[in-house]
Amino acid sequence: MKGVTREVITAMMLTIALGGCAQKPPAPKVEEQAQKYSDGELPLPDNYKSWPKFLSEVQRPDNKQVREIYINPTGYETKMGEAFPNGTITVMEIYKAGEAADGTPLKGPDGKLVKGELQKIGVMAKGAGWGESVPPELRNGDWVYSMYMADGKTKASDDLNTCRGCHLPLKDKDYIFRYDEYFQKRAS
Numbered sequence: 001m002k003g004v005t006r007e008v009i010t011a012m013m014l015t016i017a018l019g020g021c022a023q024k025p026p027a028p029k030v031e032e033q034a035q036k037y038s039d040g041e042l043p044l045p046d047n048y049k050s051w052p053k054f055l056s057e058v059q060r061p062d063n064k065q066v067r068e069i070y071i072n073p074t075g076y077e078t079k080m081g082e083a084f085p086n087g088t089i090t091v092m093e094i095y096k097a098g099e100a101a102d103g104t105p106l107k108g109p110d111g112k113l114v115k116g117e118l119q120k121i122g123v124m125a126k127g128a129g130w131g132e133s134v135p136p137e138l139r140n141g142d143w144v145y146s147m148y149m150a151d152g153k154t155k156a157s158d159d160l161n162t163c164r165g166c167h168l169p170l171k172d173k174d175y176i177f178r179y180d181e182y183f184q185k186r187a188s
């Protein structure tokens, strides 16, 4: 009996030890990498859905879209009035607004557009010196941009300079649209 027990225990310990060896170290996060990213190189972090929400159900009737925005824990540390620290990543899911068969927008009981199909996912992140290679007239501080299709892997065909052009006037808000709305909602 004793022998069997010892064998079982040895086998268990071996399993634990081997299991430990077989485990790959987790991929370094964007904010931990010394690497500099340029537009289009920024990967979509696969855990972004577990991050704090930046804003939910952003209504874009002009584009027939509903958007969901997330911010990573590093960015979440930011207080109103501050710029976001290096290592901040924001992710924006762009959904087609739901439509009835006749093309009229579908609305929920609260009068809001409802989310249809996920179309694209945009990413913005900043790191020390990341903006240096960008021409000054297009520089958005140290933010860089990527846009993916709904699978989160296929690059969308967007010209990433258009991202810069539209976010550029938001310099006073660290290039983030809805900066005030976010901090006001968080405070309330």
Ligand code: HEC
Pocket: 058, 060, 067, 069, 090, 091, 092, 122, 123, 124, 145, 146, 147, 158, 159, 160, 162, 163, 164, 166, 167, 175, 176, 177, 178
């Ligand atoms: C015509 C203007 C315009 C262009 C072009 C644009 N954006 Fe934005 N972006 C916005 C607005 C406005 C918001 C805030 C959410 C909203 O109202 O839809 C936003 C929000 C975002 C956010 C969420 C964080 C934040 O700043 O609020 C990300 C990420 C983002 N955009 C990425 C991109 C990427 C990537 C591109 C280029 C492929 C791009 N944007 C092009 C206007 C623009």
